[in-house]
Amino acid sequence: xxxxxxxxxxxxRKEGQNVTLSCEQNLNHDAMYWYRQxxxxxLRLIYYSQIVNDFQKGDIAEGYSVSREKxxxxxxxxxxxxxxxxxxxxxxxxxxxxxxxxxxxPGTRLTVL
Amino acid sequence: xxxxxxxxxxxxVPEGAIASLNCTYSDRGSQSFFWYRQxxxxxxxxxxxxxSNGDKExxxxxxxxxxxxxxxxxxxxxxxxxxxxxxxxxxxxxRGKLIFGQGTELSxxx
Numbered sequence: 001x002x003x004x005x006x007x008x009x010x011x012x013r014k015e016g017q018n019v020t021l022s023c024e025q026n027l028n029h030d031a032m033y034w035y036r037q038x039x040x041x042x043l044r045l046i047y048y049s050q051i052v053n054d055f056q057k058g059d060i061a062e063g064y065s066v067s068r069e070k071x072x073x074x075x076x077x078x079x080x081x082x083x084x085x086x087x088x089x090x091x092x093x094x095x096x097x098x099x100x101x102x103x104x105x106p107g108t109r110l111t112v113l
Numbered sequence: 114x115x116x117x118x119x120x121x122x123x124x125x126v127p128e129g130a131i132a133s134l135n136c137t138y139s140d141r142g143s144q145s146f147f148w149y150r151q152x153x154x155x156x157x158x159x160x161x162x163x164x165s166n167g168d169k170e171x172x173x174x175x176x177x178x179x180x181x182x183x184x185x186x187x188x189x190x191x192x193x194x195x196x197x198x199x200x201x202x203x204x205x206x207x208r209g210k211l212i213f214g215q216g217t218e219l220s221x222x223x
Binding site: 035048050090097103104106 | 117119121144145147149155156157158159162164201203205208209210211213214215216
């Protein structure tokens with residue numbers, strides 16, 4: 001059963017804590033992405049990776065970090081430096097091609113208490 | 114700053130009508146365009162993509178692209194209450210990079 005999984009579905013964090021969001025895919029896609037969505041807004045790119053052990057900053061990378069040690073996995077850490085982390089976080093994957101479609105996981109809703 | 118603009122709505126149509134969703138983009142070099150449907154509280158689901166000028170039909174959905182006018186639209190024929198969702202337009206601006214509009218909320222009334 002191919003797809004993208006994200007965990008946890010809901011996450012609560014106290015201010016000053018780092019948290020790590022999991023993203024795994026078994027679609028054999030080379031590229032993976034992290035987006036953030038705030039209420040009533042579109043998606044904004046945080047980080048993306050097109051190959052293992054390499055990743056690039058997106059438009060809003062400050063306060064976030066990622067790693068890509070395996071093709072299937074692209075975890076996102078939300079650090080205490082992120083000023084407003086409460087949001088819906090979406091992971092996506094795709095082939096590396098000019099017009100490749102991106103497919104999304106179910107998302108993680110992070111709330112800072 | 115490369116941008117994608119959508120009317121946030123809500124767009125309300127009666128059941129059985131045609132819903133027309135519009136999107137404009139600023140990057141003339143963009144080559145591929147995507148429409149995603151997002152139900153409340155859920156993740157986006159790809160419903161259409163288009164690369165060439167003109168129309169592309171898939172069931173009740175038709176995507177229309179006009180690169181000269183930097184305009185892409187999505188038509189939903191015979192709209193159903195189950196089509197009620199937010200529709201996100203996404204534009205490919207570089208290999209692997211999509212820019213998303215803020216989405217248009219569609220409400221189909223029975």
